[in-house]
Amino acid sequence: MFRICYLSALLWLCCLRPCRAQEAAASTLAVVTDTSYIVVRNVTITGNKRTRSSYVLRELSYLPGDTIxxxxxxxxxxxxxRQLMNTTLFLNVIGNVRNWEGHSADLVFEVYERWPLLALPIFKLADRNFNQWWVEQGRSLNRVNVGLKGTHSNLTGRNDYLNGIVQIGYTQQLAFTYSLPYVDRSFRRGIGFTFAYSRNREINDSSSGNKQVFYRRDNFLREVYNVGFSYAYRRALHTRHQVFLTYNFEKIGDSVALHTPNYLGRGRSRIQYLDLLYRVSYIKADSxxxxxxxxxxxxxxxxxxxAPLNDMDHWKIRLKANRYWQLFPLTYGALGLRxxxxxxADQPYLNQRAMGYQEDYLRGLEYYVVDGTSFFILKSTLRRQVAAFDVKLPWVPQKFNTVNVRMLLKIYGDAGYTYSRFPGNGFLNNRMLYTGGIGMDIVSFYDSCVRLEYSINQLGQKGLFLHTKIDM
Known part of the structure; x- marks a missing residue:
């Protein structure tokens, strides 16, 4: 019955046609015919103290001489x-028309920059999600990471991103990342660099019954080094091509290699390899x-x-597609496939993480992992905004003291399948899985989101789940 309800809801959502929101004309414009137009004389950016105007203009789709x-x-x-807001550089953007003379006018965008430099404490759970840490790991503080994260999101005024992490706790980590979106005068090519080192006393070396199994000793069991370079090409506004080349070195304790020979494969205690990744993305959304x-x-x-750095050797293809609609005023639908x-298909355990890790999970199966080499996930969500308001923060500069909060109720249904050549005692492998539920998203300042979800899976298990990352 649950499966029938889920498929019916999914079919209903797929068949809906998006309604087009009626856009009000600006109050300063008179009623005109369809042939009326203006020619853009200039496009001007104001209010930007750090961000370079040339970078901001790169994000707009029109130039002087264009007709609107x-x-x-x-x-x-x-x-x-919205395009300028999507750069994540600004708290607010206001577009206007000025110096209107005949059929010519200037377009002016007033921007309110975010505070670019942030130094924040780290308090991060080592487990895959809050519920797993709270319920299955008994809220153990030994499974918490603490430290300091420093971020500058606009170092030279070109939306270049500098990030550093110093972390202790479950995972001791030192990491550094720098990304420069554009290095050429045509604003099409960018580069990036990254370095990371981490070590652990505990390691997830296997799974049993679709649950992670951990191996722990007092000494450090795992060390990982990553050094990488990236190149990006963005000719148009919505499409981006990226290439990443990363050197990886991983070393585990001899006891781990003896306990779980297949963790790195063939009983190895250390590996090194090059990782070459090509990614293409297309995003045309309101946010x-x-x-x-x-x-x-x-x-x-x-x-x-x-070769010659090929201790790990495999190919991977990954696809993700999300579609979002406004169905009615304040009501939105979403479908996602990944x-x-x-x-x-024969891979060491390190390369068999599939469903249940990071963003690749079904809502309602947060307590489980489904290892394998191939998978797909289909997600559907229907949202309704029920509240939107501003909160004023005391003792904060006026430019930053207003926090916008939106609350959206939702219903959702997910389906997925994971293929594993060696499923072992995994009862969720190689079979269709279904989940569904209701929840609320609370979206707020600096792109933060809190998700409260009450889910049920096809095993009949129910639960209330908390997430702090945006889904879909």
């Missing part, structure tokens, strides 16, 4: 405002952080192991 019909002017300004209307596509082709395949 008056009936499309409000929609054009709103599209530009890149919490989208309600639009589309997001992403594809990856990855090769682990390039999947991956690795070749060959």
């Amino acid at each position: 019909r008056l009936k499309d002017l409000s929609a054009t300004l709103e599209a530009g405002r 890149w952080i919490y989208p309600l209307k639009g589309i997001a596509l992403e594809g990856e082709l990855e090769k682990l192991g390039i 999947g991956q395949a690795k070749f060959p």
